[in-house]
Amino acid sequence: MQKKKLLILVTAxxxxxxxxxxxxxxxxxxxxxxxxNEIAVxxxxxxxxxxPVYINGKAYLPARDTAAALGxxxxxxxxxxxxxxxxxxxxxxxxxxxxxxxxxxxxLEKDGAYRIELLGKGEYSWIILIADKDTIxxxxxxxxxxxxxxxxGTRITAEFGPMVAMSFxxxxxxxxxxxxxxxxxxxxxxxxxxxxxxxxxVRFGETKDGVATPTLVLNAGKETSVLTSQGESVDFASxxxxxxxxxxxxxxxxKSIPPQSPLHYLVVSAPIAGKLAPAAAQEYRELAWSNVPxxxxxxxxxxxxxxxxxxxESKNAAIIxxxxxxxxxxxxxxxxxxxxxxxxxxxxxxxxxxxxxxxxDPDTKMLVGFFQRM
Numbered sequence: 001m002q003k004k005k006l007l008i009l010v011t012a013x014x015x016x017x018x019x020x021x022x023x024x025x026x027x028x029x030x031x032x033x034x035x036x037n038e039i040a041v042x043x044x045x046x047x048x049x050x051x052p053v054y055i056n057g058k059a060y061l062p063a064r065d066t067a068a069a070l071g072x073x074x075x076x077x078x079x080x081x082x083x084x085x086x087x088x089x090x091x092x093x094x095x096x097x098x099x100x101x102x103x104x105x106x107x108l109e110k111d112g113a114y115r116i117e118l119l120g121k122g123e124y125s126w127i128i129l130i131a132d133k134d135t136i137x138x139x140x141x142x143x144x145x146x147x148x149x150x151x152x153g154t155r156i157t158a159e160f161g162p163m164v165a166m167s168f169x170x171x172x173x174x175x176x177x178x179x180x181x182x183x184x185x186x187x188x189x190x191x192x193x194x195x196x197x198x199x200x201x202v203r204f205g206e207t208k209d210g211v212a213t214p215t216l217v218l219n220a221g222k223e224t225s226v227l228t229s230q231g232e233s234v235d236f237a238s239x240x241x242x243x244x245x246x247x248x249x250x251x252x253x254x255k256s257i258p259p260q261s262p263l264h265y266l267v268v269s270a271p272i273a274g275k276l277a278p279a280a281a282q283e284y285r286e287l288a289w290s291n292v293p294x295x296x297x298x299x300x301x302x303x304x305x306x307x308x309x310x311x312x313e314s315k316n317a318a319i320i321x322x323x324x325x326x327x328x329x330x331x332x333x334x335x336x337x338x339x340x341x342x343x344x345x346x347x348x349x350x351x352x353x354x355x356x357x358x359x360x361d362p363d364t365k366m367l368v369g370f371f372q373r374m
Contacts, residue, residue: 031055043069095159095175098122100225101183101248101265102154114147116174118158119231119267126231128167129160129174136176145179153248155180155264169231183248183264186216189336190243193236199224200236202247202263207335218249218263226266234268240313242336244269244363269363281309284365288343288358291367296356302345311362314340319359321369329361330368340368 033055041050041061048069052059063083067074072085100120107114113132119125131137137145150156157178165171191205191212199221205214220226226234239245248265285307292300302308314330315337321327333340341360347353357371 033060041069094162096123096161096164096172097157097159098124098127099157100125100155102150102152102156103229103246103267104152105150107148112147114150116150116158116177117169118156119227119229119265121225124164124170124231125227125233126169126229127158127160127164128169128171129158129177130171131174131177135174137179138177139179145177147177150179151182153183153185155183155248182251184250184261185246185248187246187269188244189338190239190241190245191336192241193239195236202239202266203258204247205258214258217258217260218247218266219260220263220266224263224266226268228268234266239266239268240337242314242333242338244338284309284341284343284360287360287365287367288345291358292345292356296347299347299349300345300356301348308342308344310342310344311339312342312359314338314359317359318372319369320372326366326368329364329366330359333361333368342371 033053035051035053036059037051039052039059041048041052048065050061050065050069052061054060064074067085075084075086076082077084098118098120099122100118102116103119104117105114108130111132113130116129116131118127118129131147135147137147139145157180158174159176160172160174163172186204188204190202191214192203194201194203196219199219202218202220203214204216204218205212207213220236226236226239228234246267246269247263248267249263250261252261254260282305285305288307289304314334317334317340319330319340321330332338339362341362342357343360344355344357346355353373356373359368359371360366361368
């Protein structure tokens, strides 16, 4: 950073002296002052040893001691009769640090800048970073790295800020990015998940003729992070077969059948219990309201924006699908016991028929049917 510099032109000899000789040039005049030892001077709440001298009702302080207290160095330029105050080295900016995986990277239109979406660990587990010509990019050995070579799945450590835009997610300028290894990326539904002595084992696979065959086994430990696509932490115990996820793993793979690999980050694509954000719930209320049959609206006792929205398991849900597309989608979800979004309205017929309840596919937001009523 540039140093602060302040010049004071001297018009009197013996700055803050209580007396001075008179000069024929008129630039030097005799002054009288009173030192007030009972008056204390503090800087940013910290007491100093400074005491003011009052001259003609104004308080004066010794230049060199005052400069030091304010964080300046004082130099006297004899030739130019100037006092030069030079700012001391300023405190380095405090950057925010996050480490995680790149989930998207796209060039911006100006100045060769890039928009990087990062999910991972730190104060900001979901952050948008802008990397430009001022961003320091290196690999782990310190060699320069081109931002255009960043790929989805690359693990990075980023320093950014200290200012972060109050958006969702937050956005900030990337000061420094250290590029780690590239992860393999798999977007799929979990076939099965099991707790082990060392952590968790997540299996992916295919089902053929009713037989489930694992094709990839990912091993998760303490270093593995599970989170939503918005950076919220997720408990491994809440994951189930059928949960749609994006896994960042490897690149080391065993030669076993099925192959195994370490799991770094597991991003839950579909909503899970307790993770439906208020904005998302409201979106499903709007979708549900547009699908309420006109013949039923006069019977609703629940207001449009007060419908109960929840996430349920699909396997044993008694849902009536109407169209062929709904029947197909519902069968696909129930085959893997995937989640459904349930939107429920109370009616004036609840005692006879029960509430009016709809089910939506959280992936496509498609209405897959209505729950059976009595």
